[in-house]
Amino acid sequence: MIGLALAVILAQLPQPAPAPVAPQSDGKKLFATAKCIKCHGEDGKGDTEKGRELKAPDFTSADFQKETTDREMRSGITKGVKDKKRKVLMPAYGNKLSDEQIQLLARYVRSLGENR
């Protein structure tokens, strides 16, 4: 009961203004809201049902980070990725996200390789 009363009181308090978010946490948020995590997983390892089915790469692996240039990351997000039979592995986001957002996401994907 006390917990509930406290929750009611807290809910009525004015919310503090949101603190400015660092680019990396922006990228992390966008990674979730743009549904990247459906395939790539919250941790970027691709260990989701869709990710395993489509063979999404492990963004935290040193090999992925070494083999993938910034340009390839941005291009993958913008144009999507198809296999040899033109089956869509990853959808294109070029018409859904701004260049700035794509840049932010690419930087976030890169950052996943850094905090291992």
Ligand code: HEC
């Ligand atoms: C439907 C599943 C799916 C969704 C949704 C998805 N991806 Fe992917 N993504 C993949 C797969 C599968 C690959 C690997 C494609 C391949 O074989 O090269 C990939 C590859 C990538 C790559 C590497 C590109 C390259 O050239 O190797 C990046 C970066 C990436 N995704 C970021 C994102 C971001 C950011 C989002 C959200 C805006 C996203 N993905 C949403 C499935 C997905």
